Structures are given as C-alpha cells and as structure tokens.
Amino acid sequence: MRNPEAVFDSLVIVKALDETLRGVSRFELQKLTFLACILSLYRGLPASDWGYRFARTGYGTPFSAGVNSAVDFLLSAGHLAEQGGRLSASESGRHLLEALSHLTTCVHRGEFLAAAAASALAVPPGVIAHGIEKEPSVVQSAIRVNGASLLEGAALDRLYEHFSILSQVLPPSAGGLIAPSVLWLTSLADEPISQRIEAQS
Amino acid sequence: MLDIDRMKRLAEELYVAAVQRSFGTEGVAALQDLIDRLIRIYRRIDPSIRTTRLVLVAPLPSKGPLELGPLLRAIPDVSLLTDEMDRECCAVLDGVNGFAMYGHSQLDLLGVSRSALVYVFQSSQEHFYIDGQVFRINNPSPSHASIFARPTFNSLRAALESYRVRVARESSCEILRGVWHDMHRLFLKAKPEPTMRKSLNQFLAHVLQDAEVKPEQNTDETHPVDIKVTWTLSDHRAIIEIKWIGASRKADGSLGTAWSDARAMAGASQLAGYLDNSAAWAAGVHTRGYLVVFDARRNALSSSRTHINASDGLYFEGEEIPYPHDYSRSRADYDAPTRFFMRPICVPGSA
Numbered sequence: 001m002r003n004p005e006a007v008f009d010s011l012v013i014v015k016a017l018d019e020t021l022r023g024v025s026r027f028e029l030q031k032l033t034f035l036a037c038i039l040s041l042y043r044g045l046p047a048s049d050w051g052y053r054f055a056r057t058g059y060g061t062p063f064s065a066g067v068n069s070a071v072d073f074l075l076s077a078g079h080l081a082e083q084g085g086r087l088s089a090s091e092s093g094r095h096l097l098e099a100l101s102h103l104t105t106c107v108h109r110g111e112f113l114a115a116a117a118a119s120a121l122a123v124p125p126g127v128i129a130h131g132i133e134k135e136p137s138v139v140q141s142a143i144r145v146n147g148a149s150l151l152e153g154a155a156l157d158r159l160y161e162h163f164s165i166l167s168q169v170l171p172p173s174a175g176g177l178i179a180p181s182v183l184w185l186t187s188l189a190d191e192p193i194s195q196r197i198e199a200q201s
Numbered sequence: 202m203l204d205i206d207r208m209k210r211l212a213e214e215l216y217v218a219a220v221q222r223s224f225g226t227e228g229v230a231a232l233q234d235l236i237d238r239l240i241r242i243y244r245r246i247d248p249s250i251r252t253t254r255l256v257l258v259a260p261l262p263s264k265g266p267l268e269l270g271p272l273l274r275a276i277p278d279v280s281l282l283t284d285e286m287d288r289e290c291c292a293v294l295d296g297v298n299g300f301a302m303y304g305h306s307q308l309d310l311l312g313v314s315r316s317a318l319v320y321v322f323q324s325s326q327e328h329f330y331i332d333g334q335v336f337r338i339n340n341p342s343p344s345h346a347s348i349f350a351r352p353t354f355n356s357l358r359a360a361l362e363s364y365r366v367r368v369a370r371e372s373s374c375e376i377l378r379g380v381w382h383d384m385h386r387l388f389l390k391a392k393p394e395p396t397m398r399k400s401l402n403q404f405l406a407h408v409l410q411d412a413e414v415k416p417e418q419n420t421d422e423t424h425p426v427d428i429k430v431t432w433t434l435s436d437h438r439a440i441i442e443i444k445w446i447g448a449s450r451k452a453d454g455s456l457g458t459a460w461s462d463a464r465a466m467a468g469a470s471q472l473a474g475y476l477d478n479s480a481a482w483a484a485g486v487h488t489r490g491y492l493v494v495f496d497a498r499r500n501a502l503s504s505s506r507t508h509i510n511a512s513d514g515l516y517f518e519g520e521e522i523p524y525p526h527d528y529s530r531s532r533a534d535y536d537a538p539t540r541f542f543m544r545p546i547c548v549p550g551s552a
Contacts, residue, residue: 020237021351022244027411027433060413060433085411121236122217124341124348126407165205169212170221178229179221186215187208193348194216194329194336199311 005051006070008106009033009113011097014080015089016117023086026071027060028120031128034062035185036109036116037151038135039177042163043112047151051105054150056141062132062150115177122182123193131185135159216329216336220318223332227261231318234294235259236349239320241279243350246286251346253289254323256305260293264316269293269303276300293317311335322347342374342407357409357430357439361493361539364404369495369541376400380495382450386545387509389449389497391457397443397495398427405430426475438488440475444468447497447543456504462522465494469538473528476535492538494522499545508551518542 013032017024024032037050052066059068071087074080079093089097100106120128132138137155141148151159162184170180186193212218220228239257248255260267269291276285278298286292291308292300310319314330321328325346327338340348368374372386377400380393390396398416406414411433417426417440430439444465449457472490479488499509500516522540529537 020240025411030433059435060431063433118233121233121240121349124407125351126341126403129406129413162203165203165208168205169208170218176221176226176229178233179215179218182217183208183212183215187203187211191341192211192214192339194338195214196219197328197335197337199330199333199335 002073003052003066003070004100004103005105005109006033006064006066007074008097008100008103009036009109010067010070010074011079011089011093011100012110012113013117014087015094015097016114017120018088020121021086023083023088025085026068026087029071029087030054030060030063030067031132032116032120033064033067033113034132034150035119035128035181036112038159039112039115039181040109041151041156041159042166042177042180043172047156056138056144056148056150061138061141111177115181118178119181119185122178123185124191127185127189127191127193130189130191131187134188136162214336216331216338219329219331219334219336224261224318227263228318231259231261231294235318235320238279238294238298238300239347239349240351242282242286243347245279245282248322248346248350249325251322253287254305254321255286255289256291256308256310257320257322258291258293258313259318259320261317267293267313267317269308269313271304273302273304276302342404357405357412357491358536358539360405360408361491363408364401365539365541368400368404369543371544374400374404376403380497383507384546385508385548386497386543387448387499387502387506388457389445389447391449391451393445393449393495394427394443397445401441401443401493402428411435436486438486439491440472440479440488441491441493442468442472442475443493443495445495445497447495447499448502462498465492465522465538465540466524468492468494469524469526469528473532473535476532487534489534489536491536494538494540496540496542508548509545510549510551511547514545514547518544 010029013029014024034054040050041047052064054062054064057063071080074093075082079090079096080087081090136158137150137152140155141150166180166184170183217232220232235257274285275295276282276299285302289305291303291305293303295301310321310330311333313319315332319330321330327347329336338348368377372378372381376396380389380396382388382390402414402416405428409430413431415429417429426440427443428441446460446462446464448459451457469492472492476488476490496517498517500513524538528535
C-alpha cells in the first residue's frame, strides 16, 4: 500500500526544486526528505509521527523504502517524469499534490519540506550530504551492517542535544526553519559557507 | 557534541542567519526568491566568463519602494534574458519571475541593503549585503564561479575531466594549492597524497549526481583505494587510486621523494590486481577502477632551482604516460587512466 506521506513529500520536494534545478534526483530526494524529518524533530514532533522511516542500506544512506516506492508509483502513474536521472512533476502530479495537501496527515508537513528544499539552494551542493553524514544516527549506523534504522535510540538523544544548542543560538521563535537548518548542516559539515567582512563604503 | 561557542561564531558569519536576524521571515522569503532567480540566471549566463559586476536586489515590501534612479528596462521572465545582464547592471526582482533593470553607477549598496537584500558578483567573488553588513560567500568548489551555478555530472569520467581542467591544471582549489612546497610550484611537499585526495574528494562530492563520495585510507600497495564512489540505488561502485609523479621537498627544504612515470605504471598494475581480488569478496557489486595521476614533473629540475621557464615547466604537459599495458582495453571494469598535469608558475627567461 502506498505511503501517502511519502508520496506527498516526494511531490512537494520535486515541485519546489523542479524549475530551479531542472528536476531532482532520487539521491537528492532521499537526503531532503530525511532533512525535512529532522526539522520536524527540531520543531518537537516525534520521529514516529513522520510516517516512514530511514535506514542505512547498501543503496545509500539515508534511504527510505517508503520514498523509493512512492517515486516508483508516481513515475508509473505519470505523476512524475524522469529524464537524465532527474525527476520533475507532471500536471497530474501537481493536481495530486494539491489533493494530498488537504489530508490531515500532510497539512503540517509543508513547512519542513519547504525548509529542506530551500536549504538545498542556499548552500553548495556537497554541504547537505556532508552535514547529513555527521548526523548522530548516521554516524552510529556506520559501525553496523546495512539495515540499521536511523533517528532512534541513543543517537536520537544526541540529535536532541544538537537541537538544544541550535535553539540557544537561533531561538525557534525568531523565525522559520531555513536558518537553523543551514546553520546545523554547515556546523556538522564543518564548511562555513560565508563570512562577514569589513564593509567598505 | 556540537560546541555552542563555535556554533555562535558560525551563526554570526552565516548570511542566511543574518537575513533572519535583520529582516525576519519577510527577509528569508525574499532571500529564497533571490536565490531561486539567481540559479536560473546562471543557467543562462555563465558566471565563470563574466567580467562585469552583477548586482541583484530583492526588495522587502515592508520597507517601501527603493530609490534606485530611472528604470532602464523591464524583463518579464528569466527565460527571456538575452544580453541584458552582460554589462555591469543592477537587476531588481520584479514579480514572480522578472526583473527591473536600473543603472549601476553611484549605487550605495550598503544603503540599499538596509531595505532590501543585495547580492553582488564581481571578479569571481560573490557577496551578500544585508542591513549594512557584508558577507562573502565561500566557494569550496572552483569548478564553477558561483555556488549558485550548479555543475552536475552524470559520469565520473566527465567529472574527472572537469577537475583536470578547472582545478588541477592551475591548482585552482585552495586545498590543492597546499601541496606545493614553493610559490612557483616546482616541488611538491612531502607526502602530498592526503591533500590531493581531499581536494579531489571534495570536488567530486559537490558535482556528482546521485553518488556518495568517500575518502578511503590507502594503507598499502595491496589496497590502493583513495576514494570510493557509490551510486545510490545502484550496485555500481567506483574506486579511485591516486598517484603522484614529480619531485618533492621535505619541510626542512631537503629533497624528498621523487617519482617518475614508472610509479604511474606500477599503480595501473596494482589497481588491476585489487580489482581482481575485490571481485571475490564483493560479488554482486559492479566495481570500476580509475587511476588518476597528479603529474608535477618538470624538466631539468635541479635541487637548487627556484624558478622555471615555460619550456622546462610545461615540458611534460603533453607527455602522456606510456603504460605498457592498456587495461582499459582488456578489462570491462577498468577506466582509462587520467593524468592531471599541474602547471608551474613560469618565469620568462629563467634558466
């Protein structure tokens, strides 16, 4: 049975980046849905509420079978098109997205997905991957064989410690999720993307 | 565990956080618009060949209209851009996809930045002006002039070729510049391999679609893997072996190891051997081997030489390595070796 959250998330990310990046790769989609899930945790939602899980697999890390199946379904139904390894939304895909956006389980997800997509544009391409590689459960899963679930256990506690520090530096009430997302990623990736310099008049 | 003081420093330097601090959600929304349009501009106008300044302004509606002088022209959509932005210009975001073009001279960028977001591209550097402050964008990958110009390669071969031309040839990457012992790039530092690996790894990680790129510890000749590339949702892998040839100096200035092209030839055999061994324990995984050779050879290089002319410096630029056996012809899992000739800084007339 299709996971409606995974279908919705895939369509949102693809539609958000379709025109700007001329499509989204499956690899990018996996990373960005994972990032969106992390941002939902930052907002205080439990990991179990996200609707599908991520794991370390031989196909890549993080990897969600739910997202992968959703993409397969959307392609076979013509809601997504794939060219040169990049996914784009068709008109029927955009209509489906509009319909799904009214589902109770999907209404609140847009904020996290939008912030993840925006983060992808605000930083050099490798920063997203390098940052996510250092996410505590991804790091911990590296010592286990493929199939290790992410965002659970002791590693999740360490992620919440990250959030505690992040919320002290950029208080959640001060704005949206893009700045905390980018700060968290660049901090983990250890790749400062900008520096303030002396202003010359 | 993240360090809060370090994170605070990063937040102070981060342009996105600056936008949020100064202009809140309205500012972040305007930033998203600006970046979106910038990426699409750079698809039409390659920033790497740009010689004039580009200023892009995202107004903040709550701050009221901007005073930028007379409107020169309006461009309703990015897709209609031809040469309007080739000259030095100031483009203000207008509507969903368009721009309003204004004259560029006498623009007080810091002043404008108090009521709008300002992006400036000039001399291959990009800055954001945010509420009277200036933030320089760090570009980790010299493959393109802007982090908002998104190079992507479907094949590792294409990416390696781009690295050869854009990075290795002139040591364009800040990391790779660290391999040189001297300013004219005659001698490498001792043990340059980790730096070369880091440079190439970072480049590939930024430009390869759908791939994880990880450095590996090249522990000995039986495990000559420096970088491993894994494509998502695929059973294909690539292993990259890095060799360098040329001369090196130790930190105290004494001569270090020097390698001739024989080392590259040996590397080719080692990689073939490793691929044979790996096939046994990685059944079901399609692994392809790539040998890359950082070529820092110079002609007539004596220990006392500190400068080099073009004749000696570029002597080996066109000299391909004569591998005794072309594994790429006899094996399906072996790509043709790639040589990255690294140019010195030549001094005319030097002996």
